[in-house]
Amino acid sequence: MLELIPTHLLYTGMGLPQENAAVVFSEDTIAATGPLEELRRSYPYALERPTAQVIAPPPLNAHTHLDMSSLPFNPLGYTEWVGWVIQNSSSRNLDSAMLGLKLLKRPPLSGFGDIVARAEVMRYLLSEVDRPGVAYWEVLGPNPDDAERIFNETVAKVREFRALERPGFVRLGLTPHTAHTVSGVLLQKLVGFARAENLPLQIHIAESPDEWQLFQSGTGKLAETMERVFAKSITQILGTEPNASLTSVGQLERLGILEARPTLIHAVHVTEKDVQNIARAGCPVVTCPRSNAALECGIFDWPLFARYGVEVGIGTDSIASGESLNVLDEIKFARALYGERVPLKTLVRAAVKGGSRALGLQSPIVRRGDARAGLMDWTGFLALSNE
Ligand SMILES: [Zn+2]
Incomplete structure (x- = not known):
């Protein structure tokens, strides 16, 4: 099953966190990360979940x-x-x-x-x-x-x-x-x-x-x-x-x-x-x-x-x-x-x-094909208002 999670901010460990992005998971694997609209087009049959505030590697x-x-x-x-x-x-x-x-x-x-x-x-x-x-x-x-x-x-x-x-x-x-x-x-x-x-x-x-x-x-x-x-x-x-x-x-x-x-x-x-x-x-x-x-x-x-x-x-x-x-x-x-x-x-x-x-530790970077655990939904921990 494919799941698509929209997120206000997505950080893969490379560059800067991106706004209006999404992650697609295929069971326990990261299938794709990128701009929300692009992923919606590429994965029309993915089950869309509620929008997260931040998805990033564990801090x-x-x-x-x-x-x-x-x-x-x-x-x-x-x-x-x-x-x-x-x-x-x-x-x-x-x-x-x-x-x-x-x-x-x-x-x-x-x-x-x-x-x-x-x-x-x-x-x-x-x-x-x-x-x-x-x-x-x-x-x-x-x-x-x-x-x-x-x-x-x-x-x-x-x-x-x-x-x-x-x-x-x-x-x-x-x-x-x-x-x-x-x-x-x-x-x-x-x-x-x-x-x-x-x-x-x-x-x-x-x-x-x-x-x-x-x-x-x-x-x-x-x-x-x-x-x-x-x-x-x-x-x-x-x-x-x-x-x-x-x-x-x-x-x-x-x-x-x-x-x-x-x-x-x-x-x-x-x-x-x-x-x-x-x-x-x-x-x-x-x-x-x-x-x-x-x-x-x-x-x-x-x-x-x-x-x-x-x-x-x-x-x-x-x-x-x-x-x-x-x-x-x-x-x-x-x-x-x-x-x-x-x-x-x-x-x-x-x-x-x-x-x-x-x-002085290796900075986490996630790519497609990596385990789902490489990314974490920070939303519940942050509980930020107005974001
Ligand atoms: Zn101290």
């Missing part, structure tokens, strides 16, 4: 913290929220990550990128989870005196984890936490190592106004907390003095980190020059719109990044800041946030191709 969730899945959603200012997470760090364990993996089953995904802070979670993801993705081993270390020790520990851990990788499933990556919680000297060592080992990188960057202030002047809530907890000045941590022309992205540029093409998470507080540097280096960016709103971080300037041709993926961040692990909830939220400044076409492409680029 990717390019940034999660699965090990925080047992923490409740807790919208607080960024610096207060980080303090609350640290107080509850004992709940970041394997049970919590397994709960997150369960939640990550709906909608189906073409891949996920997870930040991993516990060895037990990393071992489980690499050896037990039969899904494509990247698990980034998280490293913190603001005190430059600890750089050598932490670096050596990281190398030993990576060697252990590498032995667990299985082709086609979760890949090992590395994530120096941020440009202010990892000293400049450790950041350079970690990124040099990742390049030599061909490990994909993610770095949280330019997330909150407090972080912006830390780089610009070494003052504010975040800077004060860091100096108190780590007994080091911001100048010692960064390896340079905060100043009005220093930004988080500028710190990465200064240290040669952008050349390694890390995937940058958030990138909310950036200058136009930062965006130019990101574009020139070819770094993908992942945005987590709901998390940015919940933690009062501001709004990612998507149109600016689009103007410079930066590849943008979408992630949910943790449940504790993003409320759910459903990446299509981010699209719903982004529709309301940006309106026509970021068209649905752009969001759909970002959730599929942008996410693949951000994780």
Whole structure:
């Protein structure tokens, strides 16, 4: 039996999503994709189904913290929220990550990128989870005196984890936490190592106004907390003095980190020059719109990044800041946030191709003759009005 499903947007993984399109399925196979009227003419006997909003390959969730899945959603200012997470760090364990993996089953995904802070979670993801993705081993270390020790520990851990990788499933990556919680000297060592080992990188960057202030002047809530907890000045941590022309992205540029093409998470507080540097280096960016709103971080300037041709993926961040692990909830939220400044076409492409680029995974492409499961009807998940 042939079925024809009209759709407002169709994305096959190639080019841009097309409007007023359709898909024809022959049982479990994709028989054709293309303009609606053309397919109606070519398949006059196909059974026509109700119109979908979006048909596309399953999306990717390019940034999660699965090990925080047992923490409740807790919208607080960024610096207060980080303090609350640290107080509850004992709940970041394997049970919590397994709960997150369960939640990550709906909608189906073409891949996920997870930040991993516990060895037990990393071992489980690499050896037990039969899904494509990247698990980034998280490293913190603001005190430059600890750089050598932490670096050596990281190398030993990576060697252990590498032995667990299985082709086609979760890949090992590395994530120096941020440009202010990892000293400049450790950041350079970690990124040099990742390049030599061909490990994909993610770095949280330019997330909150407090972080912006830390780089610009070494003052504010975040800077004060860091100096108190780590007994080091911001100048010692960064390896340079905060100043009005220093930004988080500028710190990465200064240290040669952008050349390694890390995937940058958030990138909310950036200058136009930062965006130019990101574009020139070819770094993908992942945005987590709901998390940015919940933690009062501001709004990612998507149109600016689009103007410079930066590849943008979408992630949910943790449940504790993003409320759910459903990446299509981010699209719903982004529709309301940006309106026509970021068209649905752009969001759909970002959730599929942008996410693949951000994780260094093969981007899904569907052709006639492929299995029906290569395409997913996003309508029920998006439930967008007036589209
Ligand atoms: Zn995050």
